[in-house]
Amino acid sequence: MTITDIARLSGVGVSTVSRVLNNHPDVKAETREKVLNIIKEYSYVPNNSARILKQTNTKNVGILVKGVFNPFFSAMLKDISIRVEDAGYTMILHHHDNSNDLDTLIGFIKEKKLQGVICLGGNFLDIKEESLEGVEAAVVLLSVSIQSQKNYDTFSTISIANDEAAYEATHYLIRNGHKNIALLLGEKHDFGIGKLRYKGYKKALEDHKIPLKEENVIYGEYDVATAYGVTKDFLSQHKEVTALFAISDMMAVGAAKAAIDLGFSIGGTISIMGFDGMDVAKYYNPTIATVKQPREEMSRMSVELLLGLMNGSAKNQHIVLDVELLEGKSTRTI
Incomplete structure (x- = not known):
């Protein structure tokens, strides 16, 4: 008998059962009674080890980063680490490139005895609601891909509308007269942010x-050198393309260098659009x-939310x- 079984038999969500077990006040009296009756009927004994661990562990907060190097995440990481340490917590950083992000997250929490974790990417x-069943740590998924923005109450998310x-x-480039627009994505089998x-x-x-x-x-592949190589190969065969939209600024820089080496002029014979708003886009010539x-804002909100979840506020x-x-000089109207 698990907490999921109790939830199914009671006709409520896993999180509701969890709140009953933890004696949270925000549960209707009749719902609480129904859950407690099921618990009594099936002689369910909750596993207190996770709660005991939460009460006795050190003040460890984990930061789980997808990928070995992502300039945008690196910049966020600096902001996050300062705020976490200022709040009196020890930050444990873990980079990974595993295919199963959820299993990696749960394993990281258990191994490091974390009170909370922020996931960067993945x-x-x-x-699902029950995916983090038994995980007592607060979880904030930052700039990640999930199937929908349902109001799951076992974890939090902070993101942007990537498709919009x-x-x-793309609409900006089209509005400026471009109809033959190339798209520079990250990885071919990215079913998350890249797909959006x-x-x-x-x-x-x-x-x-x-x-x-x-x-x-x-x-x-979100890499400057790789973006340079594939763009050079592509543009050498498709000189009719008038604009290129790269879904990261670092790839946009690599693409711009490739275009220049082939004799294109950035903001002249070809327009380049990036994504992220990194400083490299502002200081590249042309911008x-x-x-x-x-x-x-994403960094600040992720830490504030995580701390609030951990202290119950x-x-x-x-x-x-x-x-x-942000308009730059890398695009032109045709």
């Missing part, structure tokens, strides 16, 4: 009656137009923040 498409942001970037940004690009083309050319979609994510939330399209 695909949590299959996460990519739509706006592809969706936005595709919809913008459809809304403007521009045929989608799959040969215009290339992959730079690269980009979609700016609210990095500092906050409940799980699912927050979607706005982005800003």
Whole structure:
């Protein structure tokens, strides 16, 4: 007999059973009675080891980062680490490149005896209400991919609307006269953020009656050198392309260098659009137009929410923040 069985027999969610077991006040009296009757009928004995661990462990907060190096995450990590340490917690950082992000998260929490964890990146498409059953640590998924923004109350999310942001970037290029627009994605089998940004690009083309050319979609693996190589190969064979939208600023820099080496002029014979709002886009010459994510706000909110969840002053939330399209000199009207 598990907490999931109790929830099923009671006709309530796993989180409701958990609140009853922890004697939380925000449960209706009749619901509480129903759950307690099921517990009594089936002689269910809750496993207190996780709660005991939470009461006796050190003040450890984990930061789980998907990928070995991501400049956008690195910048966020600096903001987050300062805030976590200022709050008196010890930060434990773990980079990973495993395919099963959920298992990696749960293993990280248990191994390091964490009170809370912030996930930077990763695909949590299959996460469900009961996925974190028995995990007592507070969890904030930051800039990750989940299937929907349902109000799950066993974890929190902070993100942007990636499809809408990519739509706006593509729409901006189309509005400036571009119809032959290449898309530089990250990894070919990215079913999370990359897929959402592809969706936005595709919809913008459809809304403007521009045929989608799959040969215009290339992959730079979120790496400057790789983006340079694939863009150089692509543009050498597709000189008719007038604009390229890279879904990260670092890939946009690699693409711009490739275009220049082939004789294109950035903001002249080809337009380049990036994504993230990194400083590299602002200081590149010419400045690269980009979609700016609210990095500092995301970092601040993730730590504040995590601390609130750990001390009981906050409940799980699912927050979607706005982005800003920054015009640069890397694009032109044709």
